[in-house]
Amino acid sequence: MIDPAEFRELEALRSGDEEAFMAVVDRYHGSLLRVAQIWVSNRSVAEEVVGDTWVAVLRGIDRFEGRSSFKTWLFRILANTAKTRAVREGRTIPFSSLQNPGAVPESAVPADRFRDSDDSSWPGHWASPPASWDEQPERRLESLETRERLEAAIAALPATQRAVISLRDIEGWSSEEVRNALELSETNQRVLLHRARSKVRRAFEEYLSEDVR
Amino acid sequence: MTTAQALSCQELVELVTDYFEDALPAEARARFEEHVGRCRGCGIYLDQMRETIRLVGRLEPEHVTPEAERELRQAFAAWRSTSS
Numbered sequence: 408m409i410d411p412a413e414f415r416e417l418e419a420l421r422s423g424d425e426e427a428f429m430a431v432v433d434r435y436h437g438s439l440l441r442v443a444q445i446w447v448s449n450r451s452v453a454e455e456v457v458g459d460t461w462v463a464v465l466r467g468i469d470r471f472e473g474r475s476s477f478k479t480w481l482f483r484i485l486a487n488t489a490k491t492r493a494v495r496e497g498r499t500i501p502f503s504s505l506q507n508p509g510a511v512p513e514s515a516v517p518a519d520r521f522r523d524s525d526d527s528s529w530p531g532h533w534a535s536p537p538a539s540w541d542e543q544p545e546r547r548l549e550s551l552e553t554r555e556r557l558e559a560a561i562a563a564l565p566a567t568q569r570a571v572i573s574l575r576d577i578e579g580w581s582s583e584e585v586r587n588a589l590e591l592s593e594t595n596q597r598v599l600l601h602r603a604r605s606k607v608r609r610a611f612e613e614y615l616s617e618d619v620r
Numbered sequence: 621m622t623t624a625q626a627l628s629c630q631e632l633v634e635l636v637t638d639y640f641e642d643a644l645p646a647e648a649r650a651r652f653e654e655h656v657g658r659c660r661g662c663g664i665y666l667d668q669m670r671e672t673i674r675l676v677g678r679l680e681p682e683h684v685t686p687e688a689e690r691e692l693r694q695a696f697a698a699w700r701s702t703s704s
Contacts, residue, residue, distance in 0.1 A: 539667070548671075597637055
């Protein structure tokens with residue numbers, strides 16, 4: 408079902424209200440860009456794909472009846488646009504990263520942080536446990552540098568993981584919305600989210616363990 | 621201690637998202653909570669994951685750049701002139 412406020416906005420858009428259009432564009436812009444980059448190689452191509460997606464949305468808006476959510480409809484158009492573009496670029500679509508992200512194992516925490524599995528007393532327990540962040544000054548956690556570090560950690564993720572953590576944790580989407588938009592199974596959505604959050608935590612732990620200047 | 625089925629810390633860190641997403645079966649959830657309740661390292665780890673999610677949640681979604689906005693407004697005007 409479509410959200411009533413969004414439905415009114417789409418009605419305004421359909422009747423030619425440019426500001427209503429721009430409000431919708433702005434709401435989804437970041438998410439569309441992140442998702443487009445799953446399929447296309449770089450940022451500027453992703454921007455073109457997002458632009459083409461909006462043109463396709465305008466052309467098709469009269470056919471959108473609100474039976475699925477607008478979000479789902481929008482991201483389906485984006486995926487089709489991006490895949491077509493990827494084929495034209497001669498880029499192989501990273502099917503496996505969406506369909507079977509768990510194929511290659513990946514650890515949330517490097518194995519050397521734990522005792523060996525044949526340890527006589529505490530196999531698999533922390534050898535080097537994490538240190539509490541409670542003593543970190545609040546102003547450090549709220550600083551611009553913290554934001555930049557987190558953004559850099561997210562930017563360094565593989566595109567599918569980056570898309571999932573951005574939609575879930577920055578944009579605040581539900582897991583169901585992410586699954587619909589990316590056509591992911593429940594398990595795969597969780598695997599991608601887990602890997603993304605685990606890596607960002609690890610990067611942030613490294614940053615906080617640097618000396619406070 | 622339920623040694624036979626107890627989770628190691630290395631196993632626990634892989635279940636954190638399943639735990640947050642409420643995707644663990646009841647028995648696994650109980651083992652998870654039992655472990656966290658008596659393991660300081662894993663308690664801190666869980667707090668760090670929560671804090672990471674909170675801080676990532678405060679990042680700003682990306683907005684449309686002025687160039688993109690200009691192009692989209694043009695596209696909208698072109699659509700409006702053909703659709704009416």
